[in-house]
Amino acid sequence: MNIKIEKLIKQFAKLPRVGTRAATRIVLNLLQDKNGKAQILADTLSDAISSIHSCPICGVLTDGNVCEYCSDSTRNNGQLCIVRDLSDVLVLEKSGVFHGRYHVLGGNLSGVAGITPDDLNINGIKDRISTEHISEIIFALPNTIEGKTTQQYIMSIIHGDNIVFSELASGVPLGGDLDYIDDGTLTLAFGGRKKL
Amino acid sequence: MNIKIEKLIKQFAKLPRVGTRAATRIVLNLLQDKNGKAQILADTLSDAISSIHSCPICGVLTDGNVCEYCSDSTRNNGQLCIVRDLSDVLVLEKSGVFHGRYHVLGGNLSGVAGITPDDLNINGIKDRISTEHISEIIFALPNTIEGKTTQQYIMSIIHGDNIVFSELASGVPLGGDLDYIDDGTLTLAFGGRKKL
Numbered sequence: 001m002n003i004k005i006e007k008l009i010k011q012f013a014k015l016p017r018v019g020t021r022a023a024t025r026i027v028l029n030l031l032q033d034k035n036g037k038a039q040i041l042a043d044t045l046s047d048a049i050s051s052i053h054s055c056p057i058c059g060v061l062t063d064g065n066v067c068e069y070c071s072d073s074t075r076n077n078g079q080l081c082i083v084r085d086l087s088d089v090l091v092l093e094k095s096g097v098f099h100g101r102y103h104v105l106g107g108n109l110s111g112v113a114g115i116t117p118d119d120l121n122i123n124g125i126k127d128r129i130s131t132e133h134i135s136e137i138i139f140a141l142p143n144t145i146e147g148k149t150t151q152q153y154i155m156s157i158i159h160g161d162n163i164v165f166s167e168l169a170s171g172v173p174l175g176g177d178l179d180y181i182d183d184g185t186l187t188l189a190f191g192g193r194k195k196l
Numbered sequence: 197m198n199i200k201i202e203k204l205i206k207q208f209a210k211l212p213r214v215g216t217r218a219a220t221r222i223v224l225n226l227l228q229d230k231n232g233k234a235q236i237l238a239d240t241l242s243d244a245i246s247s248i249h250s251c252p253i254c255g256v257l258t259d260g261n262v263c264e265y266c267s268d269s270t271r272n273n274g275q276l277c278i279v280r281d282l283s284d285v286l287v288l289e290k291s292g293v294f295h296g297r298y299h300v301l302g303g304n305l306s307g308v309a310g311i312t313p314d315d316l317n318i319n320g321i322k323d324r325i326s327t328e329h330i331s332e333i334i335f336a337l338p339n340t341i342e343g344k345t346t347q348q349y350i351m352s353i354i355h356g357d358n359i360v361f362s363e364l365a366s367g368v369p370l371g372g373d374l375d376y377i378d379d380g381t382l383t384l385a386f387g388g389r390k391k392l
Contacts (some may be wrong), residue, residue, distance in 0.1 A: 001286060001289070002248070002257060002258055002259055002263075002264065002290075004243060004244050004247060004248060004259050005244065005248060005257060006239075006243045007240055008240050008246075011233075011236060011237045011240045012237070014237075015225065015237075016218075016221050016222060017218060017221065017227045018214075018222070018303070022212075022213060024283070024286065025212050025213065025283070026212060026214070027244075028209045028257075028282050028283055029212045029279070030241075031244060031245075031248050031257055032250075032257070032281075032302070033281065035228050037207075037210060037242060038349065039245055040207060040280055040319070041207045041208070041210075041240045041241065042238055042245060044200075044203055044204050044207045045204060045207075045226075045234060045237065045238045046238045046242075047200060047205075047243070048200050048201065048204045048223075048227060048234075049227075049234050049235055049238060051200060052200060052201065060226055061198060061201060061228070062198055063198060063200050064372075066335060067198075072272045085224070085228075086224050086228065087220070087221070090197060090220065093197075098238065104229070111207050118280075128204045161264060169320070
């Protein structure tokens with residue numbers, strides 16, 4: 001095959017959940033498209049690369065000085081939700097369940113993967129507590145060893161008299177059939193059972 | 197979400213077998229990558245767009261005047277394999293089963309989709325028969341109504357005394373369990389049974 005096409009397939013194959021087979025299909029589709037789909041994609045991508053960066057306050061991707069959440073004064077309600085990734089912000093926003101500010105860590109502490117506090121966007125949290133008058137920190141981190149370790153670490157470095165810490169509830173998902181729930185989740189759901 | 201990121205997600209979601217969910221994952225991965233994956237992809241894509249075009253002889257994508265197959269004199273063996281798409285060429289090349297020249301139609305005739313002979317790369321075939329001394333035309337088109345219609349149409353417009361027409365054999369695939377073979381394939385396999 002042509003070497004430039006091969007190079008392009010290799011780049012597409014590096015995208016998440018895209019293998020060589022799917023990348024080949026994508027590249028052939030792009031290069032044979034008669035409506036200039038490839039050029040539009042290249043232009044949109046270049047435009048995004050040159051203008052999109054992380055919000056200096058919370059870490060959400062934006063093309064402004066600060067992101068849409070940090071610049072929204074109605075969101076300054078004293079609640080700060082700490083998430084791992086931008087994709088978690090999108091999920092929470094789609095659900096409409098949270099109306100405060102976000103803080104994106106960019107990962108979780110992990111001994112195995114060698115991710116230390118310096119690799120994460122943790123330092124800014126302390127400053128935000130005073131400047132944004134944060135009264136509650138809500139951890140919406142993954143319910144994994146790494147997520148819980150990260151949560152513990154952040155709680156250990158933040159000392160504020162008036163800060164309430166909370167985390168998302170663990171338990172059986174809505175519509176969840178007990179047959180399909182793993183033992184760990186069942187244990188958490190039993191431990192956190194509610195009186196009726 | 198940021199409007200530029202949304203625009204980029206929409207473009208990625210237009211790629212084959214990539215939905216909005218996968219496109220979102222791809223875009224967030226690209227824009228948050230610290231090794232410049234997004235820039236490399238944009239550059240590789242732009243480079244391909246500006247240099248890749250269809251081979252004027254056979255329709256295969258290339259960045260040269262003619263493609264690697266048409267410029268390879270050892271492939272001028274009198275065999276011309278007619279395929280629908282470039283992806284079919286790649287499959288045949290990977291198998292190593294064919295060593296002649298290709299002709300890519302860019303589609304199949306289809307009344308439903310409104311694809312007429314003018315939409316396909318058919319006209320060049322006649323010229324190639326004389327200039328490349330073609331003695332056999334092998335149809336490697338999809339085993340569908342559209343593929344067979346296209347094959348019949350091409351045979352009807354090519355009049356050459358010394359041209360042999362052939363098509364790929366139909367039947368049970370290697371390792372194919374009869375339980376899982378459809379009736380149409382079984383009928384073809386019975387009709388084309390070989391004496392032992």
